[in-house]
Amino acid sequence: MHMIDNLKEAERLMTVCNSCRYCEGLCAVFPAMELRRDFADADLNYLANLCHGCGACYADCQFSPPHEFNVNVPQTLAKVRADSYRTYAWPKAFQPMFDRNGTAIAVVTAVSVAAFILGFALWHDPAVLTSDSGQFYRLMPHNAMAGLFGAISLYALLAIVMGFRAFWKDIGAGSVSAGSGLTLWQATKDAAGLRYLDGGGVGCYNEDEKPTDNRRLFHHLTFYGFMLCFAATTTGTIYHYFLDWPAPYGWTELPKLFGIPGGIGLVVGPAGLMHAKLKRHKDMLDPARFGMDTAFLAMMFMTGLTGLALMVVRETPAMGVTLAIHLGVVFALFATMPYGKFMHGFYRFGALALYAAERKAERPATTAGKS
Amino acid sequence: MQIPPKQVDVLVLGGGNAALCAAIAARRLGASVLVVEAAPKFYRGGNTRHTRNMRCAHDAATDHLTGPYGEDEFWEDLYRVTEGHTDEDLARYMIAQSKDILPWIAEQGVRFQPSLGGTLSLGRTNSFFLGGGRAMLNALYLTAEKLGVQVIYDAPAVHLDIVKDAFRSATVRIDGADHVIRAKSLVAAAGGFEANIEWLKQGWGEPADNFLIRGTPYNRGDVLKMLLDNGVLPIGDPTQCHAVAIDARAPKFDGGIITRLDCVVFGIVVNRNAERFYDEGEDFWPKRYAIWGRLVAAQPDQIAYIVFDAKSLRMFMPSLFPPVEANSLEELAAKLDLPVDPFVKTLTEFNDAVRPGTFDHTELDDCRTEGLALQKSHWARRIDQAPFYAYPVRPGITFTYLGTRVDRDARMQMADGGKAANMFAAGEIMAGNVLGRGYAAGIGMTIGSVFGRIAGERAAQNAHD
Numbered sequence: 040m041h042m043i044d045n046l047k048e049a050e051r052l053m054t055v056c057n058s059c060r061y062c063e064g065l066c067a068v069f070p071a072m073e074l075r076r077d078f079a080d081a082d083l084n085y086l087a088n089l090c091h092g093c094g095a096c097y098a099d100c101q102f103s104p105p106h107e108f109n110v111n112v113p114q115t116l117a118k119v120r121a122d123s124y125r126t127y128a129w130p131k132a133f134q135p136m137f138d139r140n141g142t143a144i145a146v147v148t149a150v151s152v153a154a155f156i157l158g159f160a161l162w163h164d165p166a167v168l169t170s171d172s173g174q175f176y177r178l179m180p181h182n183a184m185a186g187l188f189g190a191i192s193l194y195a196l197l198a199i200v201m202g203f204r205a206f207w208k209d210i211g212a213g214s215v216s217a218g219s220g221l222t223l224w225q226a227t228k229d230a231a232g233l234r235y236l237d238g239g240g241v242g243c244y245n246e247d248e249k250p251t252d253n254r255r256l257f258h259h260l261t262f263y264g265f266m267l268c269f270a271a272t273t274t275g276t277i278y279h280y281f282l283d284w285p286a287p288y289g290w291t292e293l294p295k296l297f298g299i300p301g302g303i304g305l306v307v308g309p310a311g312l313m314h315a316k317l318k319r320h321k322d323m324l325d326p327a328r329f330g331m332d333t334a335f336l337a338m339m340f341m342t343g344l345t346g347l348a349l350m351v352v353r354e355t356p357a358m359g360v361t362l363a364i365h366l367g368v369v370f371a372l373f374a375t376m377p378y379g380k381f382m383h384g385f386y387r388f389g390a391l392a393l394y395a396a397e398r399k400a401e402r403p404a405t406t407a408g409k410s
Numbered sequence: 411m412q413i414p415p416k417q418v419d420v421l422v423l424g425g426g427n428a429a430l431c432a433a434i435a436a437r438r439l440g441a442s443v444l445v446v447e448a449a450p451k452f453y454r455g456g457n458t459r460h461t462r463n464m465r466c467a468h469d470a471a472t473d474h475l476t477g478p479y480g481e482d483e484f485w486e487d488l489y490r491v492t493e494g495h496t497d498e499d500l501a502r503y504m505i506a507q508s509k510d511i512l513p514w515i516a517e518q519g520v521r522f523q524p525s526l527g528g529t530l531s532l533g534r535t536n537s538f539f540l541g542g543g544r545a546m547l548n549a550l551y552l553t554a555e556k557l558g559v560q561v562i563y564d565a566p567a568v569h570l571d572i573v574k575d576a577f578r579s580a581t582v583r584i585d586g587a588d589h590v591i592r593a594k595s596l597v598a599a600a601g602g603f604e605a606n607i608e609w610l611k612q613g614w615g616e617p618a619d620n621f622l623i624r625g626t627p628y629n630r631g632d633v634l635k636m637l638l639d640n641g642v643l644p645i646g647d648p649t650q651c652h653a654v655a656i657d658a659r660a661p662k663f664d665g666g667i668i669t670r671l672d673c674v675v676f677g678i679v680v681n682r683n684a685e686r687f688y689d690e691g692e693d694f695w696p697k698r699y700a701i702w703g704r705l706v707a708a709q710p711d712q713i714a715y716i717v718f719d720a721k722s723l724r725m726f727m728p729s730l731f732p733p734v735e736a737n738s739l740e741e742l743a744a745k746l747d748l749p750v751d752p753f754v755k756t757l758t759e760f761n762d763a764v765r766p767g768t769f770d771h772t773e774l775d776d777c778r779t780e781g782l783a784l785q786k787s788h789w790a791r792r793i794d795q796a797p798f799y800a801y802p803v804r805p806g807i808t809f810t811y812l813g814t815r816v817d818r819d820a821r822m823q824m825a826d827g828g829k830a831a832n833m834f835a836a837g838e839i840m841a842g843n844v845l846g847r848g849y850a851a852g853i854g855m856t857i858g859s860v861f862g863r864i865a866g867e868r869a870a871q872n873a874h875d
Contacts, residue, residue, distance in 0.1 A: 058668040058729045061462055061542025064523035076728060098548060099541035101459045101666055105452055108668075108730075239540055240521060248548045 094244035129201035141330020152367030168359035198377035211404035217396035257311030264304020271298030305343025335380030421593035424600035428837025431862030461543035464855035495846030595869035602810035603631025613649025620712035646842025653703025656806030677718030820865035
């Protein structure tokens with residue numbers, strides 16, 4: 040019921056905005072809206088995922104609250120966007136993961152951390168948890184570690200692909216060939232630079248009508264921090280299996296060169312985003328999804344923090360517990376990836392690709408239930 | 411709680427484009443400046459919050475403008491829309507100044523973009539604000555505050571102390587308490603009186619009760635009235651206002667642009683008696699939209715109905731409220747609470763009078779009626795394809811023409827023939843000097859920015875002397 044209300048409100052707003060169009064130059068949402076007269080649920084899910092939440096249209100709108108027209112595009116699209124993650128999640132049985140997402144992710148993380156601590160302790164002598172050998176693989180053989188994380192990553196990948204396919208199909212991406220190389224390249228550029236998270240050119244609006252927000256910087260730190268950590272893990276795996284060169288690696292080796300700045304990005308970025316979220320104007324927040332957003336930032340932060348901590352305490356008795364916590368957090372991150380805020384990146388990318396395709400075709404995508 | 415200073419160099423009454431341009435310009439010359447806005451913060455800026463562009467002369471195309479727009483062409487456009495009701499010297503001076511105002515406004519943080527979808531006819535002449543008028547205001551306020559201009563909201567001026575031709579102080583009401591603020595110079599930039607129904611009734615009588623006001627309820631004209639009562643020379647027709655036909659379901663105040671309807675030329679317009687009353691296809695809509703408020707105001711109960719059919723539904727910009735829809739003319743009449751038989755008769759007579767032609771809404775086409783007492787000259791097509799649609803419309807008042815007479819320095823002129831010693835005016839409160847009648851898109855903002863900047867600079871210089 041709640042979801043239907045959000046879609047209805049989004050449809051009402053798009054009708055209001057389509058008869059005004061003052062915000063047309065701020066981002067991609069409004070030009071995409073202008074291509075349409077009617078808004079099916081799939082259209083609204085597309086527009087909601089195209090919205091980066093920069094807040095410019097809220098600060099600029101002559102009809103935003105307290106005006107009786109009550110036009111609040113950032114908040115309404117945030118609600119629809121979060122609902123859409125649930126709608127497209129695969130398999131359906133896991134869709135309720137989104138209902139109390141913060142709690143769900145916290146529980147999965149806690150269980151998984153506990154499982155690693157317990158696993159290490161039971162597998163070996165419990166003393167191994169407090170040994171200062173500096174050898175990770177004494178706690179968990181490399182093959183076991185790679186196997187476990189390989190499996191959970193593959194599962195996450197499958198669930199993400201299935202969710203993305205459902206979204207891609209629903210928004211009618213195929214009807215304007217949104218999968219073509221050029222549009223994907225355009226979407227990659229727009230996503231990589233966060234082109235639409237700039238408040239139309241002067242910076243985002245977060246607390247008030249002053250464009251002083253720097254969420255774009257913190258998002259870059261988070262995203263590129265994550266990618267660097269991913270690169271660190273990947274190079275480490277390659278070194279291990281193909282170069283027969285097991286960890287630990289020196290300060291000047293690639294896994295460290297990627298991992299250290301990546302870890303710092305994953306600590307500073309999510310902290311900055313969390314700070315911005317706490318200061319955000321309440322009208323633009325989706326209070327029902329505070330848990331989901333917070334859980335996602337916390338997972339990123341914890342991944343970065345425990346990774347860095349592991350490097351610092353590797354040759355101390357704290358290594359065992361720290362490793363268990365780090366692996367537990369990373370495992371939970373992968374396990375919950377398809378069922379949390381992480382998905383925003385994929386749907387955002389899909390929406391940007393469709394937008395690029397619609398611009399090229401100069402017509403809107405054809406969605407189900409509409410001709 | 412906001413406590414205003416007791417004394418400033420320049421006091422600006424009002425909070426829109428003109429007021430902020432004046433405040434910024436005065437502050438940049440070193441004056442201490444206080445802006446007193448009658449509206450609460452959200453509604454600050456009067457009609458500026460509903461604007462979207464300004465019309466400035468320019469010699470060449472830019473990133474946002476498709477071609478040059480010379481001073482002479484601007485003057486010709488202004489002369490045409492005002493039918494000569496303009497002060498040529500002042501108007502030409504403003505047009506010349508408008509060339510510099512575009513980069514000046516951009517320096518104050520306002521950003522521009524190419525013309526919006528659905529407004530291609532303005533792409534060469536008008537510079538559109540990125541994000542619209544409220545975005546423009548936000549940028550000006552940000553700049554003003556950074557420069558050290560103090561702003562007080564929700565603070566209507568209730569008394570002006572003017573001795574002969576000199577302003578001494580203003581009394582401002584904040585949270586129920588009156589504060590006297592003395593200033594060396596006054597800039598009055600507080601708009602017109604379009605939201606003051608009682609005042610509108612002086613020109614329009616009881617029908618004004620049925621008018622809808624397109625801007626905020628704070629455009630009451632109190633400052634204008636106090637100035638005129640204190641011997642400032644008026645200009646402009648006190649009975650006239652800019653009125654367009656807007657959706658009758660719009661709120662009484664502040665419905666803004668989204669309640670406008672651009673579909674008159676696609677159908678016919680009938681009054682409460684189901685009778686047509688004007689040639690809907692006389693000329694292109696941008697040239698005719700401004701007469702329809704007045705036309706509807708002259709109809710019984712100040713209401714009319716734009717009627718069209720399925721053929722036309724997608725041919726114009728969407729608006730806030732969906733049209734009333736019915737599967738037959740009888741059903742439509744019933745839904746609109748119009749007399750059914752006369753309604754069907756009017757439609758039938760119209761349909762029978764439509765001559766064959768080639769419909770093209772982008773030109774004055776040959777689709778017209780023949781044999782009616784009141785013809786439709788262009789774009790006449792039979793209204794015969796269900797579903798049938800209608801929009802109820804009422805007069806929507808945008809702005810008023812009465813103002814204070816000023817000279818090139820934006821200095822007010824006194825009714826006894828002299829010049830005001832330290833009182834300046836900018837924006838809608840003095841728009842009647844150059845815009846005595848009619849309207850051209852974006853010209854209100856030009857008047858506000860050009861005379862706002864001048865008023866601010868002269869007010870600051872005056873305070874120094």
